[in-house]
Amino acid sequence: xxxxxxxxxxxxxxxxxxxxxxxxxxxxxxxxxxxxxxxxxxxxxxxxxxxxxxxxxxxxxxxxxxxxxxxxxxxxxxxxxxxxxxxxxxxxxxxxxxxxxxxxxxxxxxxxxxxxxxxxxxxxxxxxxxxxxxxxxxxxxxxxxxxxxxxxxxxxxxxxxxxxxxxxxxxxxxxxxxxxxxxxxxxxxxxxxxxxxxxxxxxxxxxxxxxxxxxxx
Ligand code: SAH
Numbered sequence: 001x002x003x004x005x006x007x008x009x010x011x012x013x014x015x016x017x018x019x020x021x022x023x024x025x026x027x028x029x030x031x032x033x034x035x036x037x038x039x040x041x042x043x044x045x046x047x048x049x050x051x052x053x054x055x056x057x058x059x060x061x062x063x064x065x066x067x068x069x070x071x072x073x074x075x076x077x078x079x080x081x082x083x084x085x086x087x088x089x090x091x092x093x094x095x096x097x098x099x100x101x102x103x104x105x106x107x108x109x110x111x112x113x114x115x116x117x118x119x120x121x122x123x124x125x126x127x128x129x130x131x132x133x134x135x136x137x138x139x140x141x142x143x144x145x146x147x148x149x150x151x152x153x154x155x156x157x158x159x160x161x162x163x164x165x166x167x168x169x170x171x172x173x174x175x176x177x178x179x180x181x182x183x184x185x186x187x188x189x190x191x192x193x194x195x196x197x198x199x200x201x202x203x204x205x206x207x208x209x210x211x212x213x214x215x216x217x
Contacts, residue, residue, distance in 0.1 A: 006037050009049035013065055016051055022069040026077075030099035031069060036062075038120060039090040058110040060207055062090040063153055067204060074174050074187050074201075075149040077102050082144065084166065086137030086209070087153035091117030094130060097151075103129040105144055107137035109210060138211035140166040147171055155183040155206035160213035164188065164196055176206050180215070 013036075014028050022028060037048035039062055044054050053061040063071075072093070077083060079101035085094055088108035094117065097104045108114035114134040121130050133141060138160050140150070145166035152163070152175040163173055167190040176183035185201040208215045 005046070006035065006048070010036070013049040013051065017066060017069050020051070020066055022066070022073060024069075024073045026100060027069055027072045027096075030072070030096045031065065033099050034092065034095045035124075036065070036092060038124070039092040039095070056090050056113065057116070058113055060089050060110065060113060062092050063206075068093055068096060070202075071151055071153070071174050071185070072096055072100070074185075075151060075172060077149060081148035082146075082168075084141055084144070084147045084150045084163075085153065086140075086150070086163075088117045088132055089113055089153065091121045091132075093151065093153055094121060094132075095124065098125050098128045098130050102149075105131050105133070105141050105147070107133045107135055107141060109134075109136055136211035138162065138209060138213035142166060149174070152176065152209060153206065154209035154214070155180070155204075156209040156214055158213075159186060159188060159198070162213055164190065169193075176204050178203075180208060181205065 014032050037045040040048045040054050051065050053064045056062050077100040081102045083097050083102040085106040088106040094104050094106045111134050118132045139162050146168035148168050148171050150163050150173045155176045171190050173188040176185050184203050187199045189197045210217050
């Protein structure tokens with residue numbers, strides 16, 4: 001596949017996302033920079049810029065670009081923010097976060113996905129602060145807390161208190177919550193030590209969040 005094909009397709013995707021209501025210029029710019037074709041299986045690379053989720057290894061998916069754009073917009077990342085992602089998958093969402101200047105912490109429960117994403121991200125962004133970990137993300141990553149933002153890219157049965165506890169004051173948790181079929185995106189903002197404001201937003205379908213405070217395997 002020719003390099004120009006991907007660049008044109010990527011520009012077209014940005015236009016598509018704008019038409020679907022994504023307004024954040026910083027998010028759109030980050031998405032214009034990340035080569036999504038490198039995060040999908042080779043046989044699907046020519047479909048990398050369609051606004052759809054695509055299968056990756058271990059029966060998981062790389063989220064639809066619109067969903068990535070929407071969740072990233074909700075996070076309102078500022079340069080230097082510490083962001084924790086649960087569900088590294090392909091590493092695409094982590095790449096968007098690093099393009100926005102975040103210090104990225106990302107956790108994946110499948111070793112193979114964790115490892116592939118770690119290698120790809122360190123190749124594309126050798127100088128960036130991206131830290132990946134293999135394990136159950138539902139318990140968070142307390143050593144580096146508090147975080148300005150936590151983004152969960154798998155569907156949860158409930159909002160994990162463990163993750164809320166790792167938010168900075170004013171920090172946000174973006175998480176899809178529901179049953180196995182359908183989830184509502186929640187934006188939870190930490191007001192102070194013990195109070196949180198929970199905003200339920202629009203509906204999505206994610207692969208399940210599996211772990212101690214998630215669905216059982
Ligand atoms: N953000 C990813 C989306 C991957 S799909 C991307 O941009 O490609 C969600 C991922 O969450 C899957 O890879 C799945 O294995 C992972 N996952 C599910 N439960 C998890 C948990 N408890 N901890 C860490 N990762 C989890």
